[in-house]
Amino acid sequence: MTKAGRRLLREVGNIYRTAGAAPAARFAGAIVRNAKEVVAAGNLSPADRAMAPGRYAFQVGDRTVLVDGSAFAGAREMYGRGVYFALPGFHLRPTDVALDLGANVGLFSVAAAILARRVIAVEAQSGFIEEIRRNAAMNGCADKIAIEHGLLGPGKGVFADPHRLHTASHYGTTPPAITVPELLEKHAIDRIGFLKCDIEGAEFEVFRRGETWLSKVDRVAMEVHPEFGDPEELASVMREHGLGVQLLNNDLEKVSRLTETGYLFASR
Known part of the structure; x- marks a missing residue:
């Protein structure tokens, strides 16, 4: 079988x-029915869109999170893959106490609210x-x-470009600049x-040397965008604050370096 298969x-x-079985069967069917579009796109977005009608119950830890079908793609990544x-x-x-930087539609925040004590969700696009x-x-x-x-980190990343911010999918009103110390x-x-x-990409501005608030963090799970900076610099900052670091590629395989979008995990 091929790697793609x-x-x-x-x-x-x-x-x-x-x-569960029924959503899995429906998703498999969506992949088959949209096979040409999936191949052309190089990803599963066409199948994800076909899952939009309905509501799904995902198991996260020992609890259930309800997800509207419009958020199926995110739930597949967040809960299915467990990125x-x-x-x-x-x-x-x-x-x-959880901090969700880049909350989007709130899939991580909802899971954190169900499983943890409380969560602060930060999102730049007011439409979300x-x-x-x-x-x-x-x-x-x-509650x-x-x-x-x-x-966060307005000088770095995708939204450092005002045009990309103003044309983002859920842009509504201009977000105020905010820092993690202010949130805490x-x-x-x-x-x-x-x-x-x-x-x-703003992670390269938010997580930098001299940020003493990192000493208050026990675990970090971060998507890293190497086109905006060197992931090894992020890893070095984490280590300076007593956190052990592991890098994973987009297939969630352990790697020594990230050259494409992947993940950084840090913990005490």
Whole structure:
């Protein structure tokens, strides 16, 4: 079997494992029906879009998270592949205060609100804010999520370009610049149990030498975008603050260097 074929089977298997037999069968059918589009796109987006009608129940840890079909692609990555939970020890604990940098529609935030003590969700695109609220309400955990509309690391990454920010899919109003120390002070946080980060290259500005707040963080799971900086510099900063580091490529395989988008995991 080809590598692409193994990857498809793995993706369907992930849906079976986390959402059950019926969604897995439906997803497999969507891949087959949209095979030409999948091949042309080089990814599973056409099949993901075919899953939009309906609602799905994903198992995350020992709890269930309800997901609207419009967010199926994100749920497949977040819960099915478990991209932020890929290493031992990287799970949400009942005592954790979580920080979700780049919350999007709130899939990580909702899981953190269900599994952990509370979560601060930060999102630069104001059009996502109502979706976060809606997903939180659907899962009965809105009271445990504090939502912040703000732009982290405004000098680096995709949204450092005003045109790319203003033409982003869910741009609505200009996000104020915000820093992690400001968030910690505002929400009276003295310890971050789990920090998830996907901020499209701005991580190279947010996580830099001299950021003393990193001493308050126990675990970091971060998507890294090497086109905006050197991942080894991020790893070095983590190590300077007493965190052990592991890099994973987009297939969640351990690697010594990242040359394409992948993941950095750091923990004490």
